[in-house]
Amino acid sequence: xxxxxxxxxxxxxxxxxxxxxxxxxxxxxxxxxxxxxxxxxxxxxxxxxxxxxxxxxxxxxxxxxxxxxxxxxxxxxxxxxxxxxxxxxxxxxxxxxxxxxxxxxxxxxxxxxxxxxxxxxxxxxxxxxxxxxxxxxxxxxxxxxxxxxxxxxxxxxxxxxxxxxxxxxxxxxxxxxxxxxxxxxxxxxxxxxxxxxxxxxxxxxxxxxxxxxxxxxxxxxxxxxxxxxxxxxxxxxxxxxxxxxxxxxxxxxxx
Numbered sequence: 001x002x003x004x005x006x007x008x009x010x011x012x013x014x015x016x017x018x019x020x021x022x023x024x025x026x027x028x029x030x031x032x033x034x035x036x037x038x039x040x041x042x043x044x045x046x047x048x049x050x051x052x053x054x055x056x057x058x059x060x061x062x063x064x065x066x067x068x069x070x071x072x073x074x075x076x077x078x079x080x081x082x083x084x085x086x087x088x089x090x091x092x093x094x095x096x097x098x099x100x101x102x103x104x105x106x107x108x109x110x111x112x113x114x115x116x117x118x119x120x121x122x123x124x125x126x127x128x129x130x131x132x133x134x135x136x137x138x139x140x141x142x143x144x145x146x147x148x149x150x151x152x153x154x155x156x157x158x159x160x161x162x163x164x165x166x167x168x169x170x171x172x173x174x175x176x177x178x179x180x181x182x183x184x185x186x187x188x189x190x191x192x193x194x195x196x197x198x199x200x201x202x203x204x205x206x207x208x209x210x211x212x213x214x215x216x217x218x219x220x221x222x223x224x225x226x227x228x229x230x231x232x233x234x235x236x237x238x239x240x241x242x243x244x245x246x247x248x249x250x251x252x253x254x255x
Contacts, residue, residue: 040219042177045085047212049181051235053077054205055242057189058198062246065194074189078182086175093170100164107152118152119144125155184208202239209235 056077060070111118119140126136143151153159188201210228217227 040216042173043212043216043219045174045177046181047209047216047231048085049078049081049178050184050205050208050212051238052081052178053182054185054188054201054235055238057185058201058239059242059246061189061198061201062243063250065197067190070189074182074186078179078186081182082175082178085178086171089174090167090171093165094167097164097167100159103157103159104149104153104161107156108149111148111152115148118148122152122155181208181212198243202236205239206232206235 053074057070057074060073064070122140122144123133123136126139127133131139140151143155150161153161185201185205188204189197192200209231213228213231214224217224
């Protein structure tokens with residue numbers, strides 16, 4: 001740089017405004033992964049709704065052609081499944097978030113009681129990652145000055161205080177995903193004439209499972225074909241088993 005060229009202003013990037021704009025607008029990898037995890041969980045929840053409710057209504061349809069029992073069993077399956085999914089997700093996420101909050105409070109207490117030891121610990125962490133002692137000390141000092149708690153949570157525990165999931169949000173999302181998935185088998189079994197209810201439900205459910213399986217694999221970066229085949233075979237077995245059992249019960253006169 002020539003002596004008469006202006007130096008970069010503090011806080012700007014030497015590569016120029018284009019790179020600065022790119023850095024400001026480029027999505028962070030952790031945030032993208034977090035969103036993809038939520039999307040994948042939604043797909044899996046919908047997949048559960050499809051299989052669970054389809055198995056119930058197909059089983060009842062194997063025992064009787066009357067719409068009343070099929071509708072009753074289907075609605076009970078939708079409500080019970082959605083509540084069960086929401087409750088399970090709430091308990092699971094509550095345990096996880098409680099553990100994360102406890103770790104955050106522990107770290108906050110340690111920083112208040114012995115900040116020098118915590119700074120030394122942070123420096124050691126960056127040294128262990130391959131930085132020289134001088135660079136590690138500089139990085140630890142600058143991060144401590146910027147946001148000491150966030151620096152330690154990220155380096156020591158891989159936790160971001162802003163990423164702690166609400167158990168209520170997780171519960172509602174799980175219940176909604178399950179309910180959306182359950183709509184398809186309910187419509188497929190209730191709307192067509194009695195003669196094609198079960199075959200149409202089988203076809204529509206297996207096609208939907210293939211799509212959700214492929215979508216889940218695409219989100220997770222796996223093989224779409226293998227995932228689709230896996231969920232289709234599993235769904236087909238579940239539908240066949242419940243239909244056969246319902247048919248046997250209906251033929252035996254038990255129901």
